[in-house]
Amino acid sequence: MIKRYKIIVSGPFAAGKTTFIKTITEIAPVTTEAKTTASNESSIKNATTVAMDFGRITVDRENVLHIFGTPGQLRFNYMWGILGKDALGVIVIIDASAKNTFEDAKDIINSFRVKMDVPILIALNHFNGKEEISKEEIRKVLNLPKWFPIVDCNAQSKESVKNTLLALLQLILVKQNEA
Amino acid sequence: MLEGSLKDFSLYEVMQIISLGEKTGKLVLTDEGNKNKGIIYFKNGRVKDAEMKGYSGEAAVINILSTKMDFFKFIYCSIDDTKQSINKSVPELIIFATSKVDEWEKIKEKIHSVNSVFKLSSEDIPEEIRLTPLQWRIIYLLGEKKLTIKEAALELKMPEIDVAKEVYSLVTLRILREVGEKDPNEGNIINKKSPPRNFITRLIQRIKRL
Numbered sequence: 055m056i057k058r059y060k061i062i063v064s065g066p067f068a069a070g071k072t073t074f075i076k077t078i079t080e081i082a083p084v085t086t087e088a089k090t091t092a093s094n095e096s097s098i099k100n101a102t103t104v105a106m107d108f109g110r111i112t113v114d115r116e117n118v119l120h121i122f123g124t125p126g127q128l129r130f131n132y133m134w135g136i137l138g139k140d141a142l143g144v145i146v147i148i149d150a151s152a153k154n155t156f157e158d159a160k161d162i163i164n165s166f167r168v169k170m171d172v173p174i175l176i177a178l179n180h181f182n183g184k185e186e187i188s189k190e191e192i193r194k195v196l197n198l199p200k201w202f203p204i205v206d207c208n209a210q211s212k213e214s215v216k217n218t219l220l221a222l223l224q225l226i227l228v229k230q231n232e233a
Numbered sequence: 234m235l236e237g238s239l240k241d242f243s244l245y246e247v248m249q250i251i252s253l254g255e256k257t258g259k260l261v262l263t264d265e266g267n268k269n270k271g272i273i274y275f276k277n278g279r280v281k282d283a284e285m286k287g288y289s290g291e292a293a294v295i296n297i298l299s300t301k302m303d304f305f306k307f308i309y310c311s312i313d314d315t316k317q318s319i320n321k322s323v324p325e326l327i328i329f330a331t332s333k334v335d336e337w338e339k340i341k342e343k344i345h346s347v348n349s350v351f352k353l354s355s356e357d358i359p360e361e362i363r364l365t366p367l368q369w370r371i372i373y374l375l376g377e378k379k380l381t382i383k384e385a386a387l388e389l390k391m392p393e394i395d396v397a398k399e400v401y402s403l404v405t406l407r408i409l410r411e412v413g414e415k416d417p418n419e420g421n422i423i424n425k426k427s428p429p430r431n432f433i434t435r436l437i438q439r440i441k442r443l
Contacts, residue, residue, distance in 0.1 A: 057432075059428050059432065059436075078443070080443075111436070111439060111440065111443070112439075113432065113435050113436050113439050114435065114439075117432055117435070117436075119436055142428060142433075160254045161235050161250060161254060164249070164250040164253040164254050165242070165246075165250055167249075167253065168242075168246040168249040168250055168253070169242065169246060171410060171411075197253065197254065197255050212443070216440050216441070216443060219440050220437060220440055220441070223433055223436060223437050223440070224437075226428075226433055227430070227433055227434075230430055230433070232352070
């Protein structure tokens with residue numbers, strides 16, 4: 055029987071979650087996007103994830119990793135518990151140039167922190183070359199302790215997405231050693 | 234806006250999210266039929282005041298925590314005009330509230346059995362928390378001596394439910410983390426369900442090859 059393991063990719067609206075999954079998945083990604091309706095959202099992108107994105111990496115004949123992307127808007131927060139159940143870890147993607155989403159990012163990170171006992175990694179997405187915040191600045195903005203892991207990432211680059219996933223897997227190994 | 238159902242997040246979890254985010258505003262809690270409404274005011278993540286059924290301050294918090302609420306909505310606003318009637322941090326309020334929990338069903342949301350084993354959390358505790366001597370003793374017995382709730386109850390000559398209530402508070406605040414279960418017959422510890430280590434190692438190799 056094939057064993058399925060799961061990683062969650064979350065983050066605020068338009069942070070690059072769907073792109074991150076599309077960049078790494080070995081199958082055509084399953085996305086559940088709908089046309090954005092809120093005026094502040096449709097000015098940023100035309101479609102947004104309403105339920106989840108789904109990607110897959112086959113490890114061998116018996117083991118598969120599933121990558122689930124959550125919707126970014128907090129009004130869909132009922133999905134988090136469903137998607138997060140039995141996950142190995144969580145990657146929270148934040149667009150380094152989208153200051154208006156940092157407060158949402160803070161809520162998302164803290165929701166996972168109180169809800170789930172798994173490693174959480176913040177991936178600061180640099181993909182549009184606009185004025186961007188650094189890792190240390192975002193740590194202050196999000197009120198995160200020094201030990202909280204943050205990595206730089208470009209959701210459009212396969213190497214960068216691979217490195218982000220590898221960073222999360224290292225955290226999972228460390229947590230397993232602690233137990 | 235932070236809003237949702239208390240089926241997805243418990244009130245303790247919502248209060249922790251507000252505390253960690255150092256938010257200022259009011260948390261409005263309502264029940265299904267809108268018959269009960271409670272408000273907790275936060276300033277930079279600390280509870281400043283509360284209101285419910287004509288009560289204010291800590292009395293209102295007790296009322297809110299003992300009423301079955303269904304929905305929460307956090308509204309960002311200035312609360313400079315609200316009086317400072319509460320001097321407890323969120324962790325202290327959570328300890329106070331969770332020590333009143335006496336249903337096994339609720340406790341089992343965080344603790345799987347009386348044979349569970351725990352570890353002291355390696356995460357920073359965000360705020361200073363005043364613990365009781367009993368809580369310190371339980372942290373020592375579970376975190377350092379690696380006793381189960383059942384064994385700690387025997388050591389403390391207390392009912393298991395009373396120890397479990399204290400442990401529930403400490404796990405909610407992430408001071409203790411459940412890491413597995415001790416086989417009551419064999420005495421060996423079965424680690425909490427986690428993927429085999431070799432799966433993670435193989436996954437790392439696979440991703441490197443992509």
